[in-house]
Amino acid sequence: MNGDRASVSSPAVDCLVVDDEPRLRQVLVHLMRNDGFHCFEAGNGLEAIDILQRQPVTLILSDLRMPRMDGIELLKQVRGRWPDTAMVLITAVADVEVAVSCLAIGAMDYLTKPFHLEEVRARVKQALEKRRLILENRDYQERLEERVAAQARRLEELFLAAIQALASSLEVKDRYTRGHSVRVSQYSSVIARALDLKEDVIQQIGLGGHVHDIGKIGVREDVLNKAGPLTSDEYQHIMMHPVVGYRILAPLLGDAPIALNVVRSHHERVDGTGVPDGLKGDQIPLEARIAAVADAFDAMTSGRPYREAEKTFEQALRELEDNCDSQFDRRVVEATLDAVRKGEFRLIPQSAESPVAVSL
Numbered sequence: 001m002n003g004d005r006a007s008v009s010s011p012a013v014d015c016l017v018v019d020d021e022p023r024l025r026q027v028l029v030h031l032m033r034n035d036g037f038h039c040f041e042a043g044n045g046l047e048a049i050d051i052l053q054r055q056p057v058t059l060i061l062s063d064l065r066m067p068r069m070d071g072i073e074l075l076k077q078v079r080g081r082w083p084d085t086a087m088v089l090i091t092a093v094a095d096v097e098v099a100v101s102c103l104a105i106g107a108m109d110y111l112t113k114p115f116h117l118e119e120v121r122a123r124v125k126q127a128l129e130k131r132r133l134i135l136e137n138r139d140y141q142e143r144l145e146e147r148v149a150a151q152a153r154r155l156e157e158l159f160l161a162a163i164q165a166l167a168s169s170l171e172v173k174d175r176y177t178r179g180h181s182v183r184v185s186q187y188s189s190v191i192a193r194a195l196d197l198k199e200d201v202i203q204q205i206g207l208g209g210h211v212h213d214i215g216k217i218g219v220r221e222d223v224l225n226k227a228g229p230l231t232s233d234e235y236q237h238i239m240m241h242p243v244v245g246y247r248i249l250a251p252l253l254g255d256a257p258i259a260l261n262v263v264r265s266h267h268e269r270v271d272g273t274g275v276p277d278g279l280k281g282d283q284i285p286l287e288a289r290i291a292a293v294a295d296a297f298d299a300m301t302s303g304r305p306y307r308e309a310e311k312t313f314e315q316a317l318r319e320l321e322d323n324c325d326s327q328f329d330r331r332v333v334e335a336t337l338d339a340v341r342k343g344e345f346r347l348i349p350q351s352a353e354s355p356v357a358v359s360l
Contacts, residue, residue, distance in 0.1 A: 014055070015032050015058065016051060016062075017041050017042070020063060031121075037059070048069075056082050059088070060085055065091060072101075072105070075087055088109045088123055091112060108127035163207075163252065181209065181213055183348045185210040187345070188294040191294060193344070194342075209262060213245065218241065220237065246264040270329050289328070293320060296319075296320065
């Protein structure tokens with residue numbers, strides 16, 4: 001028995017004994033102190049709550065029937081406010097339904113009067129062991145969840161690095177789009193914030209902007225870098241890139257449907273004459289309407305092989321306004337102009353080619 005006592009009482013454990021019968025309470029306090037516990041006493045549930053507010057304990061031994069607040073109500077309060085506290089209920093009524101009810105609420109064990117002191121010791125040891133296992137299991141689950149979350153973050157970082165490397169490989173192929181995807185991502189994010197979209201949506205829009213032209217990997221270089229106007233066939237060939245990009249990225253961006261919408265639909269027009277699906281007005285996802293404005297703005301203010309000179313910042317903004325309700329969504333263009341007035345939307349120098357930070 002001495003070995004059992006040491007196993008439950010070393011180091012010292014705070015214990016609260018709750019009973020409205022002073023004599024029985026003293027017997028339990030004496031037993032627990034002899035076994036090395038540091039004990040507090042309370043005559044009912046309300047007194048116990050008052051003690052717990054000042055001094056939380058590891059173990060509570062409580063009578064079931066008490067005035068002012070009984071053991072059941074005390075158990076409910078303890079489970080809600082001090083869930084790591086082990087509680088053993090004691091009663092003179094040998095009622096199986098009451099016992100099951102107490103255990104269901106969260107009691108660690110249940111004793112009936114009269115009891116032997118050795119039985120109390122055994123139940124206390126069992127309750128503390130059960131508490132220890134619960135805490136260890138919870139700690140294990142928390143640490144496991146942290147490891148899983150860390151692995152998920154690392155996989156996401158590697159995935160995004162691969163996507164960005166893919167986008168960078170396109171810029172090596174097409175010198176005229178070098179930095180274009182980064183700028184479209186940044187412009188799109190500014191416009192999305194001007195529309196007061198949620199941050200997780202903005203992040204996906206930024207990712208979509210960064211990889212929106214990935215399908216141009218499938219475009220012939222002689223078409224991609226052709227000086228002068230494109231023929232009808234060449235135009236049709238290059239305008240397949242939204243579908244090609246969508247097919248490349250769909251298996252990779254299953255958890256980022258907003259980004260996929262940007263890739264597929266950034267060349268749709270609100271008048272329904274765009275590609276690849278001929279969507280019209282609100283049929284076009286808002287994120288794609290945002291990217292369409294950002295994409296067109298950067299194309300107008302950047303050098304292209306088929307155009308003699310890029311437009312100025314002011315000229316590009318006027319072009320956006322002039323094409324509201326035909327090519328561009330009016331609400332998106334107005335949000336862009338509002339961001340310009342607030343100093344949030346500014347021309348990004350073409351030399352600014354540092355990659356943007358994007359996340360899912």
